[in-house]
Amino acid sequence: MIEVSGLTKTYGKKRGIDRLNFTIQDGEIVGFLGPNGAGKSTTMNIITGYLSANSGAARISGIDVLEDPVAAKRNIGYLPEQPPLYLDMTVEEYLNFIFDLKGVKELKRKEHLAEVCELVGLKDHYKRLIRNLSKGYKQRVGLAQALVGNPDVLILDEPTVGLDPKQIIEIRNVIKNLGRNRTIILSTHILQEVSAICERVLVINNGQIVADDKPDNLSAMITGDRKLIVRVAGPRDNVRKILRSVEGVQFADVTVQSEKGSYDFLVEAKPNVDIRKPMFTALAKAGYPILQLKSMDLSLEDIFIKLTEEKKTVRQPQNKQPKKQRPEESAAPAEEAAESFAPIDVNLGGDADFEEKEGDN
Amino acid sequence: MFAVYKRDLRAYFTSPLGYVFIAAFLIITNLIFFVTNLLTGANALVNVYSIILYILIIVVPVLTMRTFSEDYKQKTDQLLLTAPVKASGIVLGKFLAAYTVYFIALVFTILYVIIVAAVGDVNMGAVVGNYIALLAVAAVYIAIGCFISSLTENQLVAAIATLGVFIALFLMDYAYSLVNVDWIKGVLYWLSIFRRFNTFRLGVFSVADFFYYVSIAAAFIFLTVRVLEKKRWS
Numbered sequence: 088m089i090e091v092s093g094l095t096k097t098y099g100k101k102r103g104i105d106r107l108n109f110t111i112q113d114g115e116i117v118g119f120l121g122p123n124g125a126g127k128s129t130t131m132n133i134i135t136g137y138l139s140a141n142s143g144a145a146r147i148s149g150i151d152v153l154e155d156p157v158a159a160k161r162n163i164g165y166l167p168e169q170p171p172l173y174l175d176m177t178v179e180e181y182l183n184f185i186f187d188l189k190g191v192k193e194l195k196r197k198e199h200l201a202e203v204c205e206l207v208g209l210k211d212h213y214k215r216l217i218r219n220l221s222k223g224y225k226q227r228v229g230l231a232q233a234l235v236g237n238p239d240v241l242i243l244d245e246p247t248v249g250l251d252p253k254q255i256i257e258i259r260n261v262i263k264n265l266g267r268n269r270t271i272i273l274s275t276h277i278l279q280e281v282s283a284i285c286e287r288v289l290v291i292n293n294g295q296i297v298a299d300d301k302p303d304n305l306s307a308m309i310t311g312d313r314k315l316i317v318r319v320a321g322p323r324d325n326v327r328k329i330l331r332s333v334e335g336v337q338f339a340d341v342t343v344q345s346e347k348g349s350y351d352f353l354v355e356a357k358p359n360v361d362i363r364k365p366m367f368t369a370l371a372k373a374g375y376p377i378l379q380l381k382s383m384d385l386s387l388e389d390i391f392i393k394l395t396e397e398k399k400t401v402r403q404p405q406n407k408q409p410k411k412q413r414p415e416e417s418a419a420p421a422e423e424a425a426e427s428f429a430p431i432d433v434n435l436g437g438d439a440d441f442e443e444k445e446g447d448n
Numbered sequence: 449m450f451a452v453y454k455r456d457l458r459a460y461f462t463s464p465l466g467y468v469f470i471a472a473f474l475i476i477t478n479l480i481f482f483v484t485n486l487l488t489g490a491n492a493l494v495n496v497y498s499i500i501l502y503i504l505i506i507v508v509p510v511l512t513m514r515t516f517s518e519d520y521k522q523k524t525d526q527l528l529l530t531a532p533v534k535a536s537g538i539v540l541g542k543f544l545a546a547y548t549v550y551f552i553a554l555v556f557t558i559l560y561v562i563i564v565a566a567v568g569d570v571n572m573g574a575v576v577g578n579y580i581a582l583l584a585v586a587a588v589y590i591a592i593g594c595f596i597s598s599l600t601e602n603q604l605v606a607a608i609a610t611l612g613v614f615i616a617l618f619l620m621d622y623a624y625s626l627v628n629v630d631w632i633k634g635v636l637y638w639l640s641i642f643r644r645f646n647t648f649r650l651g652v653f654s655v656a657d658f659f660y661y662v663s664i665a666a667a668f669i670f671l672t673v674r675v676l677e678k679k680r681w682s
Contacts, residue, residue, distance in 0.1 A: 135530040139680045161532040171527035173455070175462055187451030188531045232527070 088113050093143035096129055103129040104294040116266040118285035119274035126294040127274040128168050131242050135165045164238035170229025174218040191236040207231045222249040243273040259284050297394045315382055320349040321375030333369050335360035452541030466549050469511050473553040476503050481560045491568040494649045497578045504589050505614040512593025513607035515542045520601035535676040546590050574651035581648040584661035591668035598675045617641055
C-alpha cells in the first residue's frame with residue numbers, strides 16, 4: 088500500500104509537485120498519466136526516497152520513507168526513467184549485485200534470478216555485457232532489477248519507453264501479471280498504455296492531480312471527440328462554404344493543402360450530432376469527392392484541458408488572450424496550419440504562456 | 449556495504465584503472481628503490497616510503513575520480529540511493545574498494561624489504577611503523593579524493609580538483625619551511641600531511657600523528673556521507 092499525503096516539492100521557485108494526495112491499495116495497478124514535466128518522475132523519486140519532499144509524507148506499507156528509509160526501500164522495486172545500469176557488467180553479474188545490494192535473504196539466489204529473467208525475457212542474454220545490449224533489452228534489465236527480491240510495491244517510470252511494439256506488448260503483459268499480487272505505479276504519457284494495463288488512472292498536470300478515475304471513464308471522455316479531419320478534392324473556398332452549411336457543423340476550416348487540388352479540413356460537430364452522413368451527401372452533391380475522413384484523436388494535452396475545464400481543481404491559465412491569430416486564409420505552411428486548430432490553440436497558447444510566467448518568477 | 453565494495457573493486461580490475469594505478473605506483477617506487485638502495489647499497493628504506501607520499505599526489509586522483517562521479521553520470525546513484533542501504537554503507541563500500549587497490553599496490557613493495565633483508569640488516573620496527581603510517585596517510589588521500597568525486601558528476605573535474613587540493617597541501621608543507629611566524633607555522637603544521645610523516649621517517653612511531661591521519665580520513669568520509677544524504681534535498 089502506498090499513501091501519499093500533502094506532498095509538495097519545489098525546485099527553487101518552480102513548483103515540481105503541489106500538495107499531492109492519493110492512496111493506492113494492495114494489488115492495484117495505477118497509471119500515472121501526465122505530459123512531460125508534470126511531476127511524475129518527481130513524485131516517484133520522492134516515494135522511493137531518492138528525493139525529499141518539502142512537506143508532506145509518503146508511506147510504503149505503513150512505513151514513512153523519511154523516518155525509516157531502509158525499511159521502506161526494502162519493499163520497493165524501482166525502475167527510474169533511465170535504467171540505472173552498470174554498463175561494464177554482464178546481466179548475470181549485475182543482477183547478482185542487485186541481489187546483494189538489496190540484501191535479499193529469504194530467496195534462493197539462483198532460482199530467483201532465473202525466475203526474474205524468465206519473467207522479463209532476458210534468458211538468452213544472461214551472460215552478455217550490458218553495454219552491448221539494445222535499448223529494449225537494457226530496459227528489461229532495468230525492470231528485472233526492480234523485480235529482484237520480490238518487493239510488494241513496484242514503481243516503474245515509463246517502463247515501455249524505447250521498446251519496439253512487440254516488446255511493448257510483452258512488457259505490458261509482464262506488468263499485468265505482476266500486478267496480480269503487487270502494488271504497481273507506472274508512469275506514462277501514452278494513453279493506450281493506461282487503458283491496457285491499469286485499473287486506475289491518476290492524471291497529473293502542473294504538479295497536481297487533475298483526475299483520479301478508472302480508465303474506462305477516462306476513455307469515455309477521450310472518445311467523446313467530435314472533431315474530424317476531412318480531405319476533400321475541390322476548390323478551397325467552395326468546399327469550406329459547403330462544409331459550413333452542413334447542418335450540425337459548428338466549425339470548419341482548412342488546415343493544409345495535402346495534395347494538389349485537395350485540402351484537409353478540420354470540422355467540428357455540435358455536441359451529439361453525427362455529421363458524417365450529411366457532410367458526405369452535401370459534398371457529393373457538389374461533386375467534390377471525400378478522399379479521406381478520420382476523427383481527430385484527442386491528445387493528452389487536450390484531455391488535460393478538458394479535465395481542467397471541467398474540474399476547477401487546478402489553477403487556470405491567467406491570460407485569456409492568446410498571442411496567435413486565426414489561421415491565414417492563404418495556403419499556410421503545414422506546421423503553422425496544423426498548430427492553429429482554433430479551439431485547442433487558445434488553451435495551449437495560454438498554457439505555454441503560463442508556464443513561462445511561472446519560470447520567470 | 450559489501451555489495452558496493454565488491455562491485456567497485458571488481459570495476460577497478462575490469463577497467464584499466466586498477467592496473468594503471470598499481471603499475472604507475474610500482475614503476476616509480478621501483479625506480480626509487482633502484483636508485484637509493486640497489487645502486488648505493490644502502491639498507492634504509494625510508495626514501496622509498498617517503499616518496500610514496502608524493503606518488504600518491506599524482507595517482508590517487510586517478511583512483512578516486514570515478515567513485516561517485518561515474519554513478520552520478522550513469523544515474524546508478526539512483527539505484528544505490530533507492531536501495532535498502534544507508535548512505536554510509538555506500539560511501540564506506542566505495543572508499544574501501546579504492547583503498548584495497550592501494551593496499552594491493554603497497555603489498556608489492558614488501559618485496560623491497562625482502563630484497564634488503566636478504567643482503568643486509570633491516571630495522572623491522574621502523575619498517576612496520578612506516579607501513580602503518582603509509583596505510584593511514586593513504587586513507588586521508590583517498591577519503592579526500594572520494595569526497596571531491598562526490599561533489600561532481602564529471603570525472604575529469606574530480607581528478608583535477610583532487611590533484612589541485614593535494615598540490616595545495618604539498619605547498620603548505622613547503623610554506624611551513626619558509627615562514628617564520630609562529631602561529632602561521634602552527635596552522636600550517638596542523639594542515640600538513642607531509643610534515644607529520646617525518647617522525648615516521650626517522651623511525652619513530654608517533655601515535656598522535658597516526659590518529660591525526662585516521663581522524664582526517666574519517667572526517668572526509670563523514671563529509672561524503674553528508675553530501676550523499678544532502679542530494680535528496682536538492
